[in-house]
Amino acid sequence: MAITGSGSAVPATCLDNQGLTKLVDTSDEWITTRTGIRQRRLAKPSESLTELATAASRKALAAAGVQPQELDLILLATSTTDDLFGSACKIQAELGATKAVAFDLTAACSGFVFGLVTAAQYIRTGAYQNILLIGADILSRWVDWQDRSTCILFGDGAGSVVLQANQSDRLLGFELKSDGSQNNQLNLPYTSKSISLIQDVNIGQGNFHPITMNGKEVYRFAVQKVPEVIDKALFRANLSVDQIDWLILHQANQRILDAVAQRLNIPEYKVISNLANYGNTSAASIPLALDEAVQHRKIKSGDIIVASGFGAGLSWGAAIFQWGR
Numbered sequence: 030m031a032i033t034g035s036g037s038a039v040p041a042t043c044l045d046n047q048g049l050t051k052l053v054d055t056s057d058e059w060i061t062t063r064t065g066i067r068q069r070r071l072a073k074p075s076e077s078l079t080e081l082a083t084a085a086s087r088k089a090l091a092a093a094g095v096q097p098q099e100l101d102l103i104l105l106a107t108s109t110t111d112d113l114f115g116s117a118c119k120i121q122a123e124l125g126a127t128k129a130v131a132f133d134l135t136a137a138c139s140g141f142v143f144g145l146v147t148a149a150q151y152i153r154t155g156a157y158q159n160i161l162l163i164g165a166d167i168l169s170r171w172v173d174w175q176d177r178s179t180c181i182l183f184g185d186g187a188g189s190v191v192l193q194a195n196q197s198d199r200l201l202g203f204e205l206k207s208d209g210s211q212n213n214q215l216n217l218p219y220t221s222k223s224i225s226l227i228q229d230v231n232i233g234q235g236n237f238h239p240i241t242m243n244g245k246e247v248y249r250f251a252v253q254k255v256p257e258v259i260d261k262a263l264f265r266a267n268l269s270v271d272q273i274d275w276l277i278l279h280q281a282n283q284r285i286l287d288a289v290a291q292r293l294n295i296p297e298y299k300v301i302s303n304l305a306n307y308g309n310t311s312a313a314s315i316p317l318a319l320d321e322a323v324q325h326r327k328i329k330s331g332d333i334i335v336a337s338g339f340g341a342g343l344s345w346g347a348a349i350f351q352w353g354r
């Protein structure tokens with residue numbers, strides 16, 4: 030399989046750190062030094078995940094030279110679907126990808142990497158030839174904007190890639206992990222109110238509680254576990270760390286990016302970072318950073334990229350791939 034095109038889309042509304050100081054007790058200096066984030070894009074009430082994802086996907090399809098009707102599968106990695114039944118089918122309709130089967134995949138900030146590996150298996154088995162993989166999230170819907178420990182971190186966006194069957198397999202190695210015993214470290218939980226339908230028949234109805242996170246623990250987990258999966262993926266790919274051209278980590282915190290790169294001995298100039306402009310866009314962060322680097326002609330055909338996502342679940346994973354056909 031090969032990744033033959035990318036695209037991205039972000040909402041127009043921009044909220045910088047200074048703007049956040051009007052909302053919670055914080056400062057540009059605190060946010061910048063602790064996270065590296067300077068601003069984030071936020072979806073308007075009328076903007077949908079489907080719209081963002083569709084816009085990113087149109088660009089990815091154009092870049093790959095693939096018509097929507099040629100798609101066999103659309104995979105949407107998201108935790109913030111427009112519809113709990115899934116949004117991938119809506120995107121299929123918007124794109125006019127009439128032949129494609131479409132479904133959502135949820136693995137929080139690891140969603141894009143998990144989706145990439147999942148999509149690759151369909152191509153490897155020969156089941157499908159052309160796959161659209163989208164990472165998209167609108168976490169602003171589910172952040173408590175009075176909680177300064179979380180609201181400063183997140184932003185909205187979408188990124189897409191096209192995967193195609195190819196003579197040589199460009200997914201060189203991967204490693205995926207989950208640890209549900211630490212699920213309580215980072216949640217966006219359903220909270221139910223008990224309702225009695227008739228005597229002895231009670232059901233729960235409710236909503237989702239805004240994001241809760243043990244920031245320190247998630248930080249520690251990321252810095253420890255991400256280098257481990259990258260090492261494992263490198264081993265599987267039979268590559269040494271100096272053969273890597275680019276490191277694209279989930280864009281959560283610049284300090285995490287720096288610490289992981291340092292542990293792996295990857296020089297700073299190989300680390301792709303755009304979180305200053307977008308914050309943590311969850312499943313969108315890796316394809317958004319990837320697409321920007323491709324647009325800026327940093328990433329070129331044949332470059333070897335390590336992508337690693339980590340987040341709620343807890344889940345984490347790394348995939349090593351060679352860019353282009």
Ligand code: ACO
Pocket residue numbers: 054055056059060063064137138139177178181215243244245247248251281282285309311339340341
């Ligand atoms: N502005 C000013 N002060 C603040 C703010 C803020 N926005 N937020 C917290 N503080 C204060 C705290 O109250 C605390 O004050 P105290 O010392 O008086 O108690 C102090 O700053 C330090 O707070 P910490 O939480 O210890 O700060 P830390 O250095 O750990 O940074 C952060 C917090 C940025 C959240 C960091 O822990 C982090 O990035 N964690 C990882 C988060 C992450 O990567 N998530 C990814 C997954 S997301 C997903 O999967 C959806």
